[in-house]
Amino acid sequence: MPNQPTRKSDRTRARILAAARELFGEHGFDGVSLRDIAGQADADPALLIRYFQSKDRLFAAAAEIDLRLPELTGARPDDVGCILAAHFVETWEDPRTGTGLRVLLRSAPTQKETAERMRAIFAGQVMPAIRAVDRSGASDWKAAIIASQVLGFALTRYILELPAMTHMPGDELARHLGRLIQTILDSERITDADP
Amino acid sequence: MPNQPTRKSDRTRARILAAARELFGEHGFDGVSLRDIAGQADADPALLIRYFQSKDRLFAAAAEIDLRLPELTGARPDDVGCILAAHFVETWEDPRTGTGLRVLLRSAPTQKETAERMRAIFAGQVMPAIRAVDRSGASDWKAAIIASQVLGFALTRYILELPAMTHMPGDELARHLGRLIQTILDSERITDADP
DNA sequence: GTCTATAATTCGATAGAC
DNA sequence: GTCTATCGAATTATAGAC
Incomplete structure (x- = not known):
C-alpha cells in the first residue's frame, strides 16, 4: 500500500x-x-x-509561519490596539504557532536570510494591516514602531527571558502592549521640537 | 625599552x-x-x-559595555522619558559605544552567556535607574517594559534593519521613544479589565 | 614577540548496503 | 525506506621554530 x-x-x-x-x-x-x-x-x-x-x-x-493578523477594517478604532495585542500574546503563547515565531526571532540577528524573511513579513503582512486602519496617509512609520514594540516584548519575554517579563501574566502583558500600540495609532507625526 | x-x-x-x-x-x-x-x-x-x-x-x-545611564534624580519628572530616549539614541549611534551594544544584542539570542549578561545589565543598571525616578513602590514591571521598548527599537533599527526604521532620522526616533517611555512612567499598574 | 605547522574535533553531506 | 560508514572541509587551540 x-x-x-x-x-x-x-x-x-x-x-x-x-x-x-x-x-x-x-x-x-x-x-x-x-x-x-x-x-x-x-x-x-x-x-x-x-x-x-x-x-x-x-x-x-x-521557520515557515503565517501571522494570520485579524481583519481590522470593521473594528472600532479605539479597540485596534487591544485586538492586536491580544492576538500577539495568543500567537506567541500557543506552541503550535509560537515555536515557529521563536525559530525566526532567535536566528534573525545572526542569519541574513532569516532577517530578510522578517523584513518581508513586515512589508507583506504588518504594513498592510496597519495601513488598513490608519486614516492618515503616511502610516509606514507607525507600522515600524508598532513592530518594534511587539518584537521588543517578544525578545525580552521569549528569547532573552528577562525575569520581570516572564513573570508577568499574559493578560497583563496584553493590556500594557495594547495601550502602547493604541498610543502609537492615535499619535500624529512629530516633525519638530517639543513633546 | x-x-x-x-x-x-x-x-x-x-x-x-x-x-x-x-x-x-x-x-x-x-x-x-x-x-x-x-x-x-x-x-x-x-x-x-x-x-x-x-x-x-x-x-x-x-562585549564589555557600560550603559552610563544619566543621573535622573534631579530631572523634572516630565523630562525623564526624553532624557532617556536621547541618551539611548546617542549611545547606539556613536560607534565608540554602539559597536559594543551591537555585539551584545546580536549574539544574546543564541548565546546563553550573553543573554545572562544582558539580564545582569538590566538588573544592575536599568532597574536601579528606573527605581530612582519612580514614585510608586513596584517599578520593576515599568523597567521591564521600558527595556523591551528600547530593545525593540534597537533590534529593528540596528540588527534587523527594517527599512522604515533605518530611514528614520535619529532625532525623530528619539522623540517617539521618549514619548513612549514617558507614557510608561506615568502609567499606573493595570490589574483588571478596561483600558 | 610573531608565525608555521598541525593536533583534535565537529560539521554537513554522500555512497551504498540492507 | 532506513541505516552504516565515511569523505572533505572548517573549526579552535596548541607546540615549537624563528
Whole structure:
C-alpha cells in the first residue's frame, strides 16, 4: 500500500520537522546540528538530508509561519490596539504557532536570510494591516514602531527571558502592549521640537 | 625599552579587539572565526589566543559595555522619558559605544552567556535607574517594559534593519521613544479589565 | 614577540548496503 | 525506506621554530 494517507516516512518526516522547530527555536541555526535534530527526533541523520535536501531548507521549513493578523477594517478604532495585542500574546503563547515565531526571532540577528524573511513579513503582512486602519496617509512609520514594540516584548519575554517579563501574566502583558500600540495609532507625526 | 606606554604588542592587541568588536557586532559569535578576526586585524590567528586565551574570552572583552545611564534624580519628572530616549539614541549611534551594544544584542539570542549578561545589565543598571525616578513602590514591571521598548527599537533599527526604521532620522526616533517611555512612567499598574 | 605547522574535533553531506 | 560508514572541509587551540 504505497500511497496510503500516512505512510511511515511521512510520520518520520513530521517528527523530524517538529524536532527541528523545537531545537532551532531554542538554540538558533548555528547552535543545532543535524545530528542533534536526528537524536531528538529519534531518526537517522541521513534521513534529514534525504527528506529536506539540506540544513538550510530544513530550517526554512521550520521557520515557515503565517501571522494570520485579524481583519481590522470593521473594528472600532479605539479597540485596534487591544485586538492586536491580544492576538500577539495568543500567537506567541500557543506552541503550535509560537515555536515557529521563536525559530525566526532567535536566528534573525545572526542569519541574513532569516532577517530578510522578517523584513518581508513586515512589508507583506504588518504594513498592510496597519495601513488598513490608519486614516492618515503616511502610516509606514507607525507600522515600524508598532513592530518594534511587539518584537521588543517578544525578545525580552521569549528569547532573552528577562525575569520581570516572564513573570508577568499574559493578560497583563496584553493590556500594557495594547495601550502602547493604541498610543502609537492615535499619535500624529512629530516633525519638530517639543513633546 | 620593555615597559614603554604603547608597546607594539599593545597596539596589536588593540587592533585585534577593534576587529573583534566590529565582526562580532555584525555577524555574531558563531558567524565569525578567529581567522576572520585575524584577517581583519592584519594579525596572526595564533596571537588572538596568546592575548585573549580563548574565543570566548575575546568575545567577552568585545562585549564589555557600560550603559552610563544619566543621573535622573534631579530631572523634572516630565523630562525623564526624553532624557532617556536621547541618551539611548546617542549611545547606539556613536560607534565608540554602539559597536559594543551591537555585539551584545546580536549574539544574546543564541548565546546563553550573553543573554545572562544582558539580564545582569538590566538588573544592575536599568532597574536601579528606573527605581530612582519612580514614585510608586513596584517599578520593576515599568523597567521591564521600558527595556523591551528600547530593545525593540534597537533590534529593528540596528540588527534587523527594517527599512522604515533605518530611514528614520535619529532625532525623530528619539522623540517617539521618549514619548513612549514617558507614557510608561506615568502609567499606573493595570490589574483588571478596561483600558 | 610573531608565525608555521598541525593536533583534535565537529560539521554537513554522500555512497551504498540492507 | 532506513541505516552504516565515511569523505572533505572548517573549526579552535596548541607546540615549537624563528
